[in-house]
Amino acid sequence: xxxxxxxxxxxxxxxxxxxxxxxxxxxxxxxxxxSWVLFAENPIGLIGLGLLLFFAIMxxxxxxxxxxxxxxxxxxxxxxxxxxxxxxxxxPSARHLLGTDSLGRDVLSQxxxxxxxxxxxxxxxxxxxxxxxxxxxxxxxxxxGIIDVIFMRLADLVIMIPTxxxxxxxxxxxxxxxxxxxxxxxxxxxxxxxxxxxxxxxxAVNVKPYIEAARVAGGSDLHxxxxxxxxxxxPLSFLYMMFTATGAIFSEAVLSVFGLLNxxxxxxxxIHTTQSSGYxxxxxxxxxxxxxxxxxxxxxxAFYLVGRAMDEVVNPRLRRR
Amino acid sequence: xxxxIGSRLIQVLITFVLFQTVVFFxxxxxxxxxxxxxxxxxNIPPEARVxxxxxxxxxxxxxEQWLTYLKNFxxxxxxxxxxxxxxxxxxxxKETMPRTLVLFLSSTVVSFGVGFFLGRLxxxxxxxxxxxxxxxxxxxxxxxxTPWFALVMIWLFAYKAGWFPIxxxxxxxxxxxxxxxxxxxxxxxxxxxxxxxxxxxLGVVLFFTRNMAPIHRRRIRLLGFVGVTAAFFGYWILxxxxxxxxxxxxxxxxxxxxxxxxxxxxxMLLTRNSMLETLREDYILTARAKGxxxxxxxxxxxxxxxxxxxVTSLIYSFAASIGGGIITETYFSWPGMGLILLEASxxxxxxxxxxxxxxxxxxxxxxxxxxxxxxxxLDPRIRY
Numbered sequence: 001x002x003x004x005x006x007x008x009x010x011x012x013x014x015x016x017x018x019x020x021x022x023x024x025x026x027x028x029x030x031x032x033x034x035s036w037v038l039f040a041e042n043p044i045g046l047i048g049l050g051l052l053l054f055f056a057i058m059x060x061x062x063x064x065x066x067x068x069x070x071x072x073x074x075x076x077x078x079x080x081x082x083x084x085x086x087x088x089x090x091x092p093s094a095r096h097l098l099g100t101d102s103l104g105r106d107v108l109s110q111x112x113x114x115x116x117x118x119x120x121x122x123x124x125x126x127x128x129x130x131x132x133x134x135x136x137x138x139x140x141x142x143x144x145g146i147i148d149v150i151f152m153r154l155a156d157l158v159i160m161i162p163t164x165x166x167x168x169x170x171x172x173x174x175x176x177x178x179x180x181x182x183x184x185x186x187x188x189x190x191x192x193x194x195x196x197x198x199x200x201x202x203x204a205v206n207v208k209p210y211i212e213a214a215r216v217a218g219g220s221d222l223h224x225x226x227x228x229x230x231x232x233x234x235p236l237s238f239l240y241m242m243f244t245a246t247g248a249i250f251s252e253a254v255l256s257v258f259g260l261l262n263x264x265x266x267x268x269x270x271i272h273t274t275q276s277s278g279y280x281x282x283x284x285x286x287x288x289x290x291x292x293x294x295x296x297x298x299x300x301x302a303f304y305l306v307g308r309a310m311d312e313v314v315n316p317r318l319r320r321r
Numbered sequence: 322x323x324x325x326i327g328s329r330l331i332q333v334l335i336t337f338v339l340f341q342t343v344v345f346f347x348x349x350x351x352x353x354x355x356x357x358x359x360x361x362x363x364n365i366p367p368e369a370r371v372x373x374x375x376x377x378x379x380x381x382x383x384x385e386q387w388l389t390y391l392k393n394f395x396x397x398x399x400x401x402x403x404x405x406x407x408x409x410x411x412x413x414x415k416e417t418m419p420r421t422l423v424l425f426l427s428s429t430v431v432s433f434g435v436g437f438f439l440g441r442l443x444x445x446x447x448x449x450x451x452x453x454x455x456x457x458x459x460x461x462x463x464x465x466x467t468p469w470f471a472l473v474m475i476w477l478f479a480y481k482a483g484w485f486p487i488x489x490x491x492x493x494x495x496x497x498x499x500x501x502x503x504x505x506x507x508x509x510x511x512x513x514x515x516x517x518x519x520x521x522x523l524g525v526v527l528f529f530t531r532n533m534a535p536i537h538r539r540r541i542r543l544l545g546f547v548g549v550t551a552a553f554f555g556y557w558i559l560x561x562x563x564x565x566x567x568x569x570x571x572x573x574x575x576x577x578x579x580x581x582x583x584x585x586x587x588x589m590l591l592t593r594n595s596m597l598e599t600l601r602e603d604y605i606l607t608a609r610a611k612g613x614x615x616x617x618x619x620x621x622x623x624x625x626x627x628x629x630x631x632v633t634s635l636i637y638s639f640a641a642s643i644g645g646g647i648i649t650e651t652y653f654s655w656p657g658m659g660l661i662l663l664e665a666s667x668x669x670x671x672x673x674x675x676x677x678x679x680x681x682x683x684x685x686x687x688x689x690x691x692x693x694x695x696x697x698x699l700d701p702r703i704r705y
Contacts, residue, residue: 043453044460156332157339159637160689164644165662165681169674172666173351193637246464254648257468258663271468283476293469300464308460308590 038313045309051302055115055295062112070109077113078264080105089285099287101270102277111291114266118299121182121252122245128186129194129244130237136191137198138229141206142221151195158192167251171260178263181255185248194240198233205232235314242307246300253296267292325697333690338391340682344675345390349383394679400672404665410676413661416506418680419513420490421657423573425646425684428580433635436585440592440631441624447597456590463586467645471652474579485575488654492568501565508565519553576653583649584642591634595627602626629700636692640685647681658684 039045066072074082081104082088082096088104090096098107140148163185170176170184205211206229214224255261256268259276263269270292274280279288356373359365374380378389393399399410443455462470479487486492491505526545530538557563599605600623608618647659654660658677665673 044456047457157336160336160640160682160685161340161343162640162643162681162685164641164647165659165678168647168662168666169678170347172669172674173347173671250464250466253466254468254644258651258667260666280472281476281480289469289472293466293472296466297461297464297469300466301460304460304464311594 035313039309042309042312044305045312048302048305048307048309051298052306055119055299055302058112059116059119062109062115065112066109070106075106075109077105077110080109082106089279089288091285092287098291099285101273101288102279103273107270107287107291110265110270111267111295114270115295115299117178117263117266118249118252121178122248122303124179124182125185125189125248126241126244128183129190130241132187132190133194133198133240134230134233134237136195138202138225138233140195141199141202142225142229148199151191152199155192155195158188159196161188161192163188163247164251164254167255168258168260171255171258175262176255177261178252181252181261182248185251186244189244189247194244197240198236201233201236202229205229208232235310239307239310239314242303242310246303246307249296249303250300267296322697326694329690329693333686337683337686340686341391341394341679342387344679344682345387348671348675349386399676399679402665402670402673404668404670404673410672413673414658414676414680417657417661418684419509420655421646421650421659421681422684423513424576424580424650424655424657425643425688427573428577428584428646429639429642429688431577432581432585433588435581436588437592437624437628437631439585440589441596441619441627443589444593444596444600444623444627445619456593459586459589462582463590465583467583467648468652470583471579471649474575474582475652478575478578486572488572488652490569490572490654490656492572495568496565503562503565505565505569508562509569511562512566512569515553515556519549522549522552572655576649576655579653580642580646580649583645587638588631588635591631592627595630596623599623599627629696632692632696632699636689636696639688639692643681643685643688 066075072080074080082090082100083104085095085100085104088100089102090100092099096106096108098111101107101110136151140151166188167176167181167184174180176184211224211228214228219227252261252266253268253271256263256266257271257275259269259272261269271280271289274288279285283289356370356377356379359370359373371380378386381389397411399414402408402410402413405413439455439459443452446452475487479485495501496505523546526542526549530541530545533541557566560566605618605622608622613622646657647662649655650657650659651663658681662674662677662681664670665677
């Protein structure tokens with residue numbers, strides 16, 4: 001008798017588990033498709049996505065080019081030097097598609113090399129922000145009371161800290177590199193504005209009937225927060241990842257332009273090099289400032305455009321009538 | 322309203338002390354302390370270092386140092402700048418603060434006005450052909466890399482066209498020599514004073530005409546605006562300070578223009594979204610059903626309600642726009658707090674850097690406070 005029940009359990013459970021898994025995936029896939037239709041309606045988001053794709057290709061192409069076409073001695077973004085060119089900075093030519101900088105390094109190679117670290121920085125900052133923001137937002141909406149008061153007052157304080165000035169002073173006092181900068185930025189926006197926005201969404205989720213149902217069914221606080229509240233906050237969190245990435249890339253570029261970061265190469269540093277060698281306002285040599293400045297601008301706006309288009313998907317009130 | 326202002330003021334003060342605490346612990350999170358720079362100097366024996374630490378109060382427990390730090394700040398003692406020795410930090414800040422304030426205030430006001438106007442228009446014309454180019458262009462301006470954009474502006478308007486000076490606060494050549502009767506700072510302070518008086522006059526005109534019949538109101542307001550503006554320029558033409566003030570104003574235009582172009586898009590995009598939400602409300606439908614003209618629905622029914630969320634996020638964007646201001650100051654060599662902060666930071670002048678950071682925090686807090694009050698004035702539901 002006992003054996004049969006176990007048999008049945010053994011037979012049905014994996015099946016039902018598999019079925020649940022398949023249903024979940026199917027639901028997820030369907031909502032993704034629906035969201036994509038809404039997202040694709042908006043040319044703004046598609047332009048942003050196209051730009052992101054372009055930069056991603058740049059990031060992937062650089063190591064491939066370095067290992068095949070480009071000779072490391074000449075095209076290395078940090079240590080390269082082209083002895084075949086008489087005067088640096090040299091104008092764009094077939095050899096150097098975007099010219100060389102004042103130290104004889106290839107500008108295109110620098111530009112492509114920096115792309116991957118910009119993405120990495122954006123990711124570090126965005127993931128840190130969203131992890132902190134979502135968790136604290138959910139917890140303070142769910143528990144309320146003293147926890148809520150503490151975190152919201154903290155957010156009020158953090159929102160008012162002028163980020164760029166603080167980072168400038170931090171850069172002067174400490175050795176900041178990309179990871180620590182990403183973490184600082186993530187902490188600042190995670191405990192600041194993002195928490196407030198996500199918490200207000202969590203408050204709306206918190207009063208839904210399924211939360212009550214989960215509580216009646218005996219779900220623990222942690223279970224409710226992680227299985228019911230946070231999944232419903234994810235679209236909004238993902239949206240704010242985009243905006244955080246924009247801010248992070250911008251801040252990194254500003255700090256490196258002022259020469260306050262301890263990194264080997266970045267778009268901001270390219271402008272810093274131009275500045276310290278005195279070519280800053282020499283727009284005849286446009287390849288020294290324009291590629292880097294434009295790349296920073298375009299990557300920032302790419303993340304922003306995608307975030308904005310996602311806003312129209314996540315927030316039904318903005319959709320077209 | 323007064324009770325609301327009072328409670329907000331107390332909150333602002335508490336926040337400020339917390340901010341100072343953060344700055345203080347930042348200072349102490351640095352590896353080592355200030356006397357470490359004498360570590361490698363053979364002429365300074367360890368006993369002298371111990372003595373120096375005692376003199377500077379570095380041997381006291383941390384909470385006591387923190388209290389001393391707070392006390393010194395509130396009595397106006399911010400130490401002495403290392404790179405501009407022996408000028409006290411508070412002195413430098415007193416000189417540069419008004420310049421930053423003017424840049425920040427004027428660009429914020431102008432960009433808010435322009436952004437609100439354009440955003441309203443954009444939401445109203447949703448789906449029109451103009452929408453995507455304008456949105457794209459403004460997002461480009463909003464996310465543009467400010468240092469690069471400032472360079473392009475300088476190159477275009479100052480270097481190529483030659484309409485504006487390439488940077489700095491005054492044309493030094495003009496101000497040199499014994500025939501100049503004024504100090505630049507005095508002229509600047511006088512300019513601030515006169516401008517605020519005339520802005521106040523404009524406010525008075527607005528205030529006293531608010532209950533008039535719409536037909537008269539428009540005419541009288543126009544008359545009042547033209548009159549006040551004419552009086553403003555008349556004052557400067559007649560004043561002996563006029564040409565000197567003109568020189569400073571000439572230097573201000575390009576930085577303000579740059580900062581406005583960078584900032585306005587944020588307000589515009591927000592206004593658009595907020596307008597789109599308001600346009601779906603039932604009272605807009607009611608207004609249409611009543612047969613009100615479209616521009617009245619847009620300006621009186623939709624835009625006024627759409628203003629509230631825009632002001633809220635304006636409050637939150639102050640910290641960011643101060644950051645933009647610092648970058649602009651640096652590239653235009655505008656000798657304000659931002660330039661001071663950057664100079665001090667790159668040359669490791671810690672007292673000056675900390676002082677500038679603290680006062681930029683003060684600026685952000687005050688802007689926040691002012692916007693809070695404006696918000697409570699706009700939305701009576703806030704004044705519990």
